[in-house]
């Protein structure tokens with residue numbers, strides 16, 4: 001199969017190409033980064049490299065346009081194209097649709113073709129998107145360097161019209177922006193072409209999602225498509241007026257972005273990109289929100305992943321391990337999305353958190369009002385996405401009617417909300433615009449059950465437009481007249497089976513069977529002859545046909561016009577609709593928190609501005625729920641007591657593998673996040689001094705796939721913590737240092753704990769298998785040792801999962817390995833080796849002797865002699881005294 005590249009072929013003699021191929025190459029040259037879907041008749045065709053690639057990705061048959069098979073080609077039927085396009089977009093490709101701009105029937109030469117739209121992952125609506133997922137298109141703008149650097153981010157979710165931006169300053173601006181992107185995980189990132197590396201290649205060979213990562217772009221590997229655009233798009237002179245012009249304001253101050261130039265440039269660049277990809281009217285992008293990360297509890301992308309807040313740690317795993325799944329009991333898609341966003345950005349403001357908690361407390365305490373509120377949202381559909389579809393002109397009459405159904409629920413929601421007293425409920429009720437005027441505008445215009453499309457008419461309600469009513473009457477009476485004609489003609493001709501019929505090619509006609517053709521009167525004009533029938537028309541029939549068809553055509557036009565007016569009215573109110581959607585989302589999320597609190601008996605956390613972190617009898621919400629669902633053991637509650645100002649600041653947790661150390665760490669972080677979101681918590685009692693940032697270093701993350709060693713990743717993450725944590729942060733370190741030689745790891749862990757304790761003073765939970773670290777409690781006054789407990793039984797150990805004061809005495813690693821099913825011989829040998837190790841460590845042997853003994857032990861196992869002697873004796877022949885003597889003998893040998 002020929003695999004010439006487009007460039008090679010484009011260099012061919014243009015005269016040797018067919019006109020269609022010339023059009024194809026012209027389009028391809030304009031959009032070289034896109035897969036070119038070229039409309040030819042009833043198919044979209046792809047050629048050359050695009051054809052080869054798409055045939056492979058979509059498992060399509062690759063054919064050829066010419067005999068020598070030098071022009072590979074594949075195609076998808078036009079009517080079924082959507083499904084193929086979505087599959088390619090999900091894989092990160094960009095697609096250009098090159099359409100026929102003329103009706104082939106009306107032109108004699110070749111039809112004109114033009115690219116009418118460019119589809120990219122961030123600019124197309126994926127119908128399979130779940131309600132809670134957002135489909136962010138992002139852009140990043142960098143201005144200045146060093147301490148004066150600013151990194152601006154803009155995010156746009158086309159499906160809802162949500163448009164927001166933020167900015168980071170100083171030497172770490174770039175890293176912070178990349179981290180924010182890692183948390184949000186947009187599907188597509190637009191950037192200036194030279195931003196990520198040499199101007200030639202840019203960040204990545206962004207073409208078709210086959211991105212190559214570079215050091216600079218580490219942290220961006222989750223973004224499927226990265227799109228470089230010309231540098232000038234990201235300049236203030238171009239992007240700022242574009243943004244203010246689009247949003248109809250005079251200055252950045254008008255949209256709350258004064259002083260945030262890099263954020264505004266990133267936002268303007270997104271508007272440019274939307275226009276460049278021909279996304280049509282962008283009316284519903286009518287505002288932008290500037291947000292600050294500092295008003296929230298900061299969670300870096302590593303923690304978001306490690307704690308499985310919204311996605312499971314490894315893609316493809318069940319979502320049941322996520323906090324989002326455990327907390328998701330919202331009634332509306334907007335509520336689900338807000339919950340997800342809130343988990344990623346819990347609040348850091350005391351007043352805000354308490355306002356939410358007050359509202360949740362009130363709704364938790366009153367079952368009747370709470371259920372009333374939740375029931376009022378039963379019929380509420382996705383207001384934001386429906387609006388998005390209206391704006392993109394992809395909403396049909398039925399969808400606009402569902403929008404009306406949702407709007408119809410709003411007064412009920414407002415009423416249910418008004419039943420509550422607390423400030424937040426009142427604010428929400430006061431601000432909730434029930435949009436009754438828009439509801440009325442839709443229901444008074446559209447029929448109760450409109451058809452899906454305009455083809456059959458009947459979209460617009462009777463009484464809306466006098467001309468439409470008249471035309472409908474005309475076509476109704478016209479149809480009645482046809483029935484009368486049929487009846488009359490049957491009598492006149494004596495042909496009982498004569499029928500008046502219609503088809504789109506011949507219009508109305510009289511049909512008689514062949515057998516009756518001889519009885520047809522002379523004034524019938526023959527239209528068509530079939531095998532069994534003859535079709536005729538008459539001047540009278542032609543007259544009615546014209547009347548009916550003209551009336552139908554005209555009423556179709558009127559229906560479309562009225563629908564377009566309705567759409568324009570809705571779009572003119574897009575801002576109000578979106579604001580309302582935001583309030584509904586908040587009402588829904590608070591109702592969901594109250595529902596969970598009541599259902600699961602969760603308690604209200606006491607939030608204050610202090611260094612305290614105290615949980616009494618707390619449970620891990622996700623693990624507990626999964627245990628309940630599987631009907632397995634009960635979760636064992638545990639307590640935490642930390643006080644960064646005046647009490648213990650570091651908890652050092654030791655204990656066996658599988659003892660519950662990681663669960664204890666994660667549970668602490670999750671409860672802090674829940675509390676700062678305004679949610680009640682699974683604990684008997686909780687007092688929390690506001691946390692500004694949560695840092696986690698838990699287990700190996702999937703960074704290894706990026707080509708960095710586990711140890712390197714661990715140290716990079718630890719460095720980030722030690723460099724940026726504050727006395728108000730919460731630091732969780734799990735098994736730090738295990739990725740390198742024991743003593744190196746131990747020393748690093750030791751120094752890290754000291755640094756956290758002495759210099760930073762952050763509330764810290766440190767789980768470790770280095771028992772040596774427990775000695776730190778003698779030296780560090782604000783460090784406490786905790787241990788997860790186990791019970792030793794004759795058949796092995798039992799995990800109690802309860803956390804107690806004091807260091808663990810043993811690590812039980814070999815017992816856990818035994819439980820895991822390691823062969824008995826390996827377990828027995830490991831026990832021998834361990835004993836020698838322990839003896840060497842505890843004895844006063846000089847290093848040389850110790851080494852010698854270790855080597856001897858490793859290669860000539862002591863136990864072998866004992867095993868051999870045991871093998872030789874015949875137990876049946878021994879007296880009890882002989883057996884005891886042998887046992888004493890063997891023990892002596894072992895101790896020697």
Ligand SMILES: Nc1ncnc2c1ncn2[C@@H]1O[C@H](COP(=O)(O)OP(=O)(O)OP(=O)(O)O)[C@@H](O)[C@H]1O
Pocket residue numbers: 623633634635636637638655656657658659660661662663664788801802
């Ligand atoms: N408090 C608890 N109550 C009941 N089960 C628990 C509790 N804590 C942990 N578990 C269960 O014990 C298992 C091991 O927990 P975890 O991974 O936290 O142990 P670990 O001490 O961190 O182990 P390792 O040191 O090997 O990483 C998990 O399956 C968890 O479900």
